[in-house]
Amino acid sequence: METISESNGHLASGAVTRGMVHARARELALGAGRDALHVTHSDYIQARRELTGESEFARQDAVINSFSKARGPLPAKRHPSHMGKRPHRKSAIS
Numbered sequence: 710m711e712t713i714s715e716s717n718g719h720l721a722s723g724a725v726t727r728g729m730v731h732a733r734a735r736e737l738a739l740g741a742g743r744d745a746l747h748v749t750h751s752d753y754i755q756a757r758r759e760l761t762g763e764s765e766f767a768r769q770d771a772v773i774n775s776f777s778k779a780r781g782p783l784p785a786k787r788h789p790s791h792m793g794k795r796p797h798r799k800s801a802i803s
Contacts, residue, residue: 725760733760 733756735745741752758768 725757729760730756 730753731748734748734752737752737755738748739745743749754768757763758765
């Protein structure tokens with residue numbers, strides 16, 4: 710059975726289960742004055758962070774990395790001398 714460390718609130722041993730995260734999210738909702746059935750996405754994220762010890766920086770870094778991998782490489786930057794210039798087109802009005 711997983712236990713929560715008294716000193717830092719993180720798991721002392723074992724893996725974090727969905728049930729543990731949901732239980733903590735319900736506690737956070739109650740602490741915020743909401744019913745335990747009205748858990749917000751923020752409650753769930755906060756509960757997961759507390760139980761896994763994940764920092765906000767690590768979470769943001771993971772989001773950025775997953776976005777970059779899904780999107781692929783960024784297009785090459787254009788030289789400043791080409792910025793704002795469009796190819797010449799013949800005007801329909803002469």
